[in-house]
Amino acid sequence: MAVTIKDVARESGVNVSTVSRALNGEYGVHADTREHVVAVAQRLKYRPNRVARGLVTGRSHTLALVVSDIRNLFFAEVARGAEDAAYRAGYDLVLCNSDLDPEKQMRYGQSLMEKRVDGILMNSVAVLSKKQQEQLSGLGVPIVLLNRTAPRGVFSTVCADNEAGGALAAEYLLKLGHRKIAHLTGPRHHGNMTERAKGFVARLAAARRPVRPVLLHGKNNFQGGVELAQKLMAQHPDVTAVFAASDMMAFGTIRALMEAGRRIPEDVSVMGFDNVELASIVHPPLTTIHQPKYEIGQAAVEILLRLVGRGEHQGPEHRMFAVELVERQSCMERKA
Amino acid sequence: MAVTIKDVARESGVNVSTVSRALNGEYGVHADTREHVVAVAQRLKYRPNRVARGLVTGRSHTLALVVSDIRNLFFAEVARGAEDAAYRAGYDLVLCNSDLDPEKQMRYGQSLMEKRVDGILMNSVAVLSKKQQEQLSGLGVPIVLLNRTAPRGVFSTVCADNEAGGALAAEYLLKLGHRKIAHLTGPRHHGNMTERAKGFVARLAAARRPVRPVLLHGKNNFQGGVELAQKLMAQHPDVTAVFAASDMMAFGTIRALMEAGRRIPEDVSVMGFDNVELASIVHPPLTTIHQPKYEIGQAAVEILLRLVGRGEHQGPEHRMFAVELVERQSCMERKA
DNA sequence: CTGAAAGCGCTAACAG
DNA sequence: CTGTTAGCGCTTTCAG
Numbered sequence: 081m082a083v084t085i086k087d088v089a090r091e092s093g094v095n096v097s098t099v100s101r102a103l104n105g106e107y108g109v110h111a112d113t114r115e116h117v118v119a120v121a122q123r124l125k126y127r128p129n130r131v132a133r134g135l136v137t138g139r140s141h142t143l144a145l146v147v148s149d150i151r152n153l154f155f156a157e158v159a160r161g162a163e164d165a166a167y168r169a170g171y172d173l174v175l176c177n178s179d180l181d182p183e184k185q186m187r188y189g190q191s192l193m194e195k196r197v198d199g200i201l202m203n204s205v206a207v208l209s210k211k212q213q214e215q216l217s218g219l220g221v222p223i224v225l226l227n228r229t230a231p232r233g234v235f236s237t238v239c240a241d242n243e244a245g246g247a248l249a250a251e252y253l254l255k256l257g258h259r260k261i262a263h264l265t266g267p268r269h270h271g272n273m274t275e276r277a278k279g280f281v282a283r284l285a286a287a288r289r290p291v292r293p294v295l296l297h298g299k300n301n302f303q304g305g306v307e308l309a310q311k312l313m314a315q316h317p318d319v320t321a322v323f324a325a326s327d328m329m330a331f332g333t334i335r336a337l338m339e340a341g342r343r344i345p346e347d348v349s350v351m352g353f354d355n356v357e358l359a360s361i362v363h364p365p366l367t368t369i370h371q372p373k374y375e376i377g378q379a380a381v382e383i384l385l386r387l388v389g390r391g392e393h394q395g396p397e398h399r400m401f402a403v404e405l406v407e408r409q410s411c412m413e414r415k416a
Numbered sequence: 417m418a419v420t421i422k423d424v425a426r427e428s429g430v431n432v433s434t435v436s437r438a439l440n441g442e443y444g445v446h447a448d449t450r451e452h453v454v455a456v457a458q459r460l461k462y463r464p465n466r467v468a469r470g471l472v473t474g475r476s477h478t479l480a481l482v483v484s485d486i487r488n489l490f491f492a493e494v495a496r497g498a499e500d501a502a503y504r505a506g507y508d509l510v511l512c513n514s515d516l517d518p519e520k521q522m523r524y525g526q527s528l529m530e531k532r533v534d535g536i537l538m539n540s541v542a543v544l545s546k547k548q549q550e551q552l553s554g555l556g557v558p559i560v561l562l563n564r565t566a567p568r569g570v571f572s573t574v575c576a577d578n579e580a581g582g583a584l585a586a587e588y589l590l591k592l593g594h595r596k597i598a599h600l601t602g603p604r605h606h607g608n609m610t611e612r613a614k615g616f617v618a619r620l621a622a623a624r625r626p627v628r629p630v631l632l633h634g635k636n637n638f639q640g641g642v643e644l645a646q647k648l649m650a651q652h653p654d655v656t657a658v659f660a661a662s663d664m665m666a667f668g669t670i671r672a673l674m675e676a677g678r679r680i681p682e683d684v685s686v687m688g689f690d691n692v693e694l695a696s697i698v699h700p701p702l703t704t705i706h707q708p709k710y711e712i713g714q715a716a717v718e719i720l721l722r723l724v725g726r727g728e729h730q731g732p733e734h735r736m737f738a739v740e741l742v743e744r745q746s747c748m749e750r751k752a
Numbered sequence: 753c754t755g756a757a758a759g760c761g762c763t764a765a766c767a768g
Numbered sequence: 769c770t771g772t773t774a775g776c777g778c779t780t781t782c783a784g
Contacts (some may be wrong), residue, residue: 082556084761088686095771105767112769125554130531131470136776140467142531151496151693156487163486163513172531174478175511177499195466195478195508220418233576283767294651306613307610331697357638420777431755446753468777471759628781756783767772 083124084277092120103128115267134196139388143381144192146176146185146202146227151357152328154373155203158226161377164235169385171198180267181303182212199384203227224380227272229400236387236396238380240371242272245403246279248369249323249351252405254287256349257414258321261293262335264308265325266300272274273300273325278351279360280323298329305332313321314339320348320414327352327359327368334362334410346392349411372401419460428456440463447750471533479720480528481713482512482538483562488637488664489692490709491539494562497713498537505721507534514539517601518548529555537713540562558723559624563608565736572723572732574716578608581739582615584705585659585687586742590623592685593750594657596644597629600669601661602636602645609636609661612689618658631654634665641668649676650675656684656750663695663704670698670746685747688692701744708737 094117101109102117120126120269126393132141143166147155159175166173170349174197178185185202192200199222206323208305217234224236229243253261263280277295284291298304305324309332312319322332330352334344342348342362351361355370383397425432430453437452456462472474483491495511502509508550510533514521515556518522521538528536553570560572565579589597599616602609611630620627626722630652634640641660645668648655657672660666666688670680677682680700688695691706719733 082761085763095492098770099761100716101770108769113769116576121784127526127530129761130530131467131476131764132776134776135471135761136597136763138776144508145511150486150498150499151489151492151493153487153489156489159511160485160513163757164509172510172512175481175495175499176508177496177503177723191508194463213430215554263628291763302697313705316622333695358667358694358698361638361671361698362694384781399753417778421779423775432777433756434754434781440779445753449753468760469763469779470760471777472779474760714763721784754784756781758779760779761776762776763774764775764776765772765780768770 082129083126084129085126087127088117088121088124091124092117094328110252111355131375138196140196140198141170142172142174142195144176144188144197144199144200145386146178146188146200148203149177150175153358154326154354155283157356157373157376158285160379161311161378162372162381165378165381169381171381171385172407173231178234186215187214189216189219193221195316198388199223201226201380201384219324222384224309224384224387224397228378229272229275234396236398238383238399238401239272240401240403242403243277243279245353245369245371246276246281247283248279249353250283252367252407252411253323253349254284254291255320255349256411257416259291260288260316260319261291261321261323262296262316263293263323263325264298264305264312264314264329265295266297266318266329268297268306278324292316293323300326300329302332302335304335305329306336307332309336312340313337316345321351321352321411322348323351325353327354327366330360330366330368330410331358334366339413345410345412346415347379349414351411355406361406364410367408367411368406369402369403376401391411419462420465421462423451424457424460424462427460428453429468446553451508460584465485474532475724476532476534477506478508478510478513478531478533479717480510480524482514482524483514483534485513486511489694490662490690491525493692493709494713494716497710498717499713501714501717505717507717509719521608522548524552524670527551530683533557534724535559537562537666537716537720556700558720560720560723560733561717561728565608565611570732572719572734574712574735574737575608576644576712576739578611578739581616581689581707582612583619584739584741585612586616586619586690588747589629589657589659589685589687590620590742592657592747593683595625595627595703596633596652597627597657597659597749598648599629599650599659599661600632600634600641600648600665602633602640602665606635609655612661633671636662636747637664638668638671640645641665641670643673647671649673649678652721657740657747659687659689661689663690663692663702666686666702666704666746667694667698670702678723681746681748682751685750687747691742696740696744703744703747704742705739706742707739
C-alpha cells in the first residue's frame, strides 16, 4: 500500500541504492539524477520507512524519558526541555510514568531496549540497588540519570545542586530568627530529596547556636504535604518554620496549616523547593529554592545524544546546575 | 553484539522459525521443544528486536500524543491517562509538543508516520484547514482528536462537553446576580475554547434579562490571563464577574486583579475551566468547571487502539464527557 | 510439528 | 557516478 523506495526506483528508472543516496543527500550522485529522483519521490509522495532504516542502521532516533509522574509540574517542565532538545536534533521522545516503582521501571527498561531506543533519560527511582544498576547498564543503552548527584555508578547524571539548596533554605530561615524548624520531605532514600535534607540539616547544625530540625517523611505531592503538616501540628505544635522538600508539598503544607487556622507567614513560615510556575500565584506567594528545570531536561538529552554519538561506552558525563533562593511572601521573621 | 533469534536457534538446535513460534506462544510447536527454546533464550538473555518485528508485521506498538505543551496541567493529566492506557495494552507513547503551531504539528505528523506509529492522539491545533485535514488523513494512520466536538471530519474525537460547561458557568454567574460579565478566552477559533464561549454567550443571551458579555481573546496560559485581565480593567472597569476559559487563565486573572487591588470575590468573581489540581489551593480556591482529564486521555487511546485493531478505515468514533460545576470560593453574589 | 525460503524496506559495501 | 548484492532480525507462507 505505502509507496516504497522500490516504487521510486522503478518510476525514475534507477536503482534503489541510487534513490537512497539521492534522497539522503550523500555524495556520489549526479545532480541531474538527484533532482529527477527527488522530483519523482515528491510526486509519488514517497515517505521513507524509518523502521526499515533503523533495522539496518541500528539507530531508531528515539529517546525515552522515564519519570515518576508527568503530572508533577517539575517533571512536566523537565520533559518539555527534553522534548525540545530532542526535537531539534531530530529525535522523538517516548514518555514513561514509573510511579517510582522499581518493577515498572525495569519493565520499561526492557521494553525500551527491545524497541532499540537510542538512549534513556531516567529520573532516579528511589535508590538503585546494585542489581538494578547492573540490569540497567546491561541494557546496552546509554542512560542519563536525572536528579542524581554523581554516584559511584557508571551512569551520566544531570541535577541541580540540591544540597546547596537545602543549605540555602536553612540559612534563610536561620537569618529570619527561627529556632523551631521542621523539614517535610519525601520517602526515605529518595535521591535528590535526601540531598536537600542533608544540606538543610548540616547548615542548621553549623549555626552559631545549632538547631536540630524535626524531620518527617511522606509522599512527595500535595496530599503528602497535607498529611505531613497535620502530623507536624499534632506532634510539634511549636514549630515556627517549615521547609518542604518540594513546592507541591509546600502547597499541601500551606493548605493544612491554613485549615487549622494558622496564618502564613505570621504564625508559621513555609518554604518550598523547585519554584514551579504556580509558586508565585498561590497565597501567599511561595518563598522557594529555584532550580532550572527546563535546562535540566535540555542538558540531559544533550549529554545523552553525545553518548549515543560516540558508540555508547565512553566515560559518563556529569552536570550540576546552581540553584537560588526566590524570596516571596510565605516566610517572615520569627515574632519575638 | 546483541543476541539474535539466530543465536537462539543455533544454540537450541532448531530453526529460527521454530524459535519464533515457540517464543510467541503460537500453536503448532511441541511442548518439549518450546520449553527447551524458552530455556535457551533465557540463558542467552535473548531480547527480541521489536524494530525487526515491526518491519515485518507492520505494527510498531507505539502511539503518539501531540499536545500544545505538556507543562499545561490539563495536558499533563490527559497524557497520564493516555500513557497508562497505552502501557496496559503494551504500547509506548511518544510525546510531542506542538505549541499550537500548525507547521510544527504537520512536521510531527510526517515524522511519526515515517516511524510507523500505529496511531496518533492529537490535541486540536487551532482549527484544521481543509488542506491540513487532508494531509492528516492522508498520513494513513488512525488519528483521534482531543477536545474537539465531532466535526464533519473523518477523525474520531474525544472531548468534554465544553458548550455545556460554558452554559453552566453562565447560569451560575447569572444566579449570583451578575450583569457586567466578561469572558477571557484563548486564541480565536481555538476548537474547544470556542465551544465554551459559545455555550457561555448563548446561555447569557437566553436569560430573562439577556446579558452580552465582554469577550477578550489572548493566550491560553497564566500570562495570557494576566494580560487579558489588565486589558479588561482598562477597558471595562465595571465588570463584576469574569469567566476564564481555563484554570491557568483564571489564575493569571486573579493575580492581575489582586495586584490592581481588587478583592476576589468581594469586588469581582472569577471562574475557571478544567479543575486542575491546583485550583483548590490557590487563593481564593477557584470555582470552576470540572472536566475528566485523565479519563479523556484514557478513552482516547482506547478508541485509538480499537481503530488500530480493525485496520484503519472503519467509521470514526466519538465520545463526549460530561462536565460539572465545582463551587469553591472565587465567586460570590453581586453586591447590591 | 518443524524446516526452508522468501521478504518486510532500507542501507552499505563492492564492483563496474 | 550508478548498479548489484548482501544482509539488518524477524515473521510467515509453504513444504515436508
